[in-house]
Amino acid sequence: MFVLGIETATPVASVAVVTIGKVMAERTVNNQRTHSVNLLPMIRDTLADAGINKEQLTGIAVSSGPGSFTGLRIGMSTARTLAQVLRLPLVGVPTLDALSYPLSGLAGLVCPILNARKNEVYTALYHHNGIEQNCLIPARAAGIPQLLELLASYTEQVTFIGDGVAEYGDSLKAQMGKRARLAPNCATFPRGAAVAELGLVLMQEGATSDPLTLLPQYVRESEAEIKWRERCLTGECKRN
Structure with missing residues (x-):
């Protein structure tokens, strides 16, 4: 199996190709350019690095959120299009699962926190038993x-x-004292390889999604949705 993993939920874009027991290639960029500019060339180059072509892929995994609304839409639309064109299985992998996953070999609690702006973070809580991770608190947006x-x-x-x-x-x-441990900078962003590995497991379990209906999981409303709801509450949306 060759699974392509696409991660665009944060300002960093990451793409990887994995097979069972091996990361074949991975590219990650944080160059301030939009994911719409970076993503397709990264996929092309990562496939080349892995020594395979797109016809040899057996599945696609994409980060499904929460995270940047624009980034998630770009990654999801790209993955859905590729899955339809290449007729490949597609799975959505929760972004916070992928962020926490590289620490699953450790034992203890892992709490991913992604900047959600508005003094909030996208967060969840996982228990790692040294082999796998189990979600204790599902993804949400919360203040500290x-x-x-x-x-x-x-x-x-x-x-x-x-x-x-x-x-x-x-x-x-300051609030938690020695109960709080901070992961290093190299673990700041979710990786395409983590998305691909988790996606491969889901595909082996038969948990695939329809490319026509798979949608990002935003956790909270977008700014546009909030403004639209506020306008409707005041009656403005009915007058326009």
Whole structure:
């Protein structure tokens, strides 16, 4: 099996090709260019690095959110189009699952935090038993005070991972003391290889999605949706 993994939920784009037990190739860029510019050339070059062509792929996995609304739409639309054109199985992999996954060989609690703006993070909580990860708190958008409340009932150390660590890590350590551990910068963003590996497992289990209906999981409303709802509450949307 050769699975293509596409990760565009954050400002960093990452693409990988994996097979059972092996990462064949991976490319990651954080060059401030939009994912719409980077993604297709990255897919082409990653396939070349892996020494295969697109016809040899057996499946596509794509990060499904939460994360950047625009980034998720670009990655999802690209993955859906490729899956339809190449007639390949497609799976959506939760972004926070992929972010936490590289630490699943450790034992303990892992809490991914991705910057969601508006003083919030996209977060979840996982328990790692040294072999696999299990989700204890599902993905949501939360402020740091709300996150601390969610974690208050757990006595174990918590490893925080994601781009929210740079902004909120010091605050979390100040509040939680030695119970808070911060992952290094190299673990800041979810990887295409993690998306691909998790996608491969899902495909082996038969958990594929219809390319026509798979949608990003945004967790919260977009700014446009919030403004539209506010306008409707005041009656403006009926007048236009």
